[in-house]
Amino acid sequence: MTTTVPKIYAFHEFSEVAEAVADYVVYAQNNALSKELVDRKMSVSSLNVNSEVEFKDVQRSVSIKSVSGVSRESSKKPKREVRFKIALSGGSLIHVLHKGLLSRTDVMWGKWDIYFADERLVPFDSEHSNFGLAKREILDQIDTEAYGKPNVFHINESLIKDPQECADDYEKILIKGFAGRDSVKLPMFDLFLLGCAPDGHIASLFPNFQENLREKLAWVVPVTGAPSGPTERISLTIPVICHSHRLAFVVEGSTKAPVLKTIMERPEKGLPSSIVNEGAAGRVSWFVDDEALTDVSVIKKDYKFRSNK
Known part of the structure; x- marks a missing residue:
């Protein structure tokens, strides 16, 4: 396997990683929402805006305190609302987002559709639940009166005893959110955020385990007997991950x-992250601290901040 080298941004401290990741998330948000923001530029006064909206190509600072008062002209065929569609994995990534995003004033939470890259089939109040962790660390701490409330799409908790049924049900949620499978071969997220475990698994796709890495058709697969952590899971598949815009x-x-x-050095080993680096070549960025790059031969890039807090 010959893998295109992704962009690798390295930082000294955890706080620097969190700040850069938050900036990148807002940059992706602004790009995803740019069409709607441009359309509304001439009617900003109809919004309950608490700061300026500056447009400069796709790099802008947007601080919208509420969009609840937006007036829309009726039409025979209402335009589909532009949303920022983001997929999250769990674990330490959630702590990074907690640290970086919650203090910002330019996160338009009310325009977000949040999906999960994978889920452990445990009750939501379990420490192992990705949705549960995101709810405690992020969702419950958003000032929804100021910034709006995101749409959050999680698994059906009542189905956690049946991985296949749970996977099928979550795939139906994706199909509904991305305009139906008859018109969309694969969902396209505006941004897909992933961690990488020490054993090499991403989402709940484990190296050399079952046939999930070779799945070509399903959007969501059940994972049974996982080699680490909670054994019963579901996960979005490699084609879905690689189809993301960023x-x-x-x-x-x-x-x-x-x-x-x-x-980074042995992509031919076929670890899940290497497969993504190849399958989404040119659209993959890595945000890492220096400790994670100990003895790793890579070319580091300086991250250029694209948005203002």
Whole structure:
């Protein structure tokens, strides 16, 4: 396997990683919403806006306190609302987003559709639930009166005893959110955020485990007997991940250095992250701290901040 080298942004401290990731998320948000924002430029006064909206290509600072008062002209065929569609994995990524996003004033939470890259089939109040962690660390702490409330699409908790049924049900949620499978071969997220575990798994796709890495048709697959952590899971598939408009891996800590070395230096090993680096070539960025790159031979890039807090 010959893998296109992704963009690799390295930072000294966890806080620097969190700040850069948050900036990248807002940049992706602004790009996804840019068409609607441009359309509304001439009617900004109809919004409850608490700061200026500056347009400069696709790089802008937007601080909207509420869009609840937007008036829309009726039409025979209402335009589909433009939303920022983002997929999140769990674990340390959620802590990074908590640190970086919650203090910002330019996150338009009310325009977000949040999906999950995978889920452990445990009750939502379990420490292992990705949705549960995101709810505690992020969703419950959003000032929804100021910034709006995101749409959050999680698994059906009543189906956690049946991985196949749970996977099928979540795929139906994706189909509904992305205009139906008859017209969309694969969903396209505006941004897909992933971590990478020390054993090399991403989302709930494990190296050399079952046939999930080779799945070509399904959007969501059940994972049974997972080799680490909660054993019953569901996961979005490699084709769905690679079809995203932008992808970013967020990895920190010296325990990740060995697997990063394999991903970056031995792509022929076929670890899930290497498959994504290849399948989404040119659209993948890595945000890592220096400890995670210990003894890893890569070319680091300086991250250029694109948005203002």
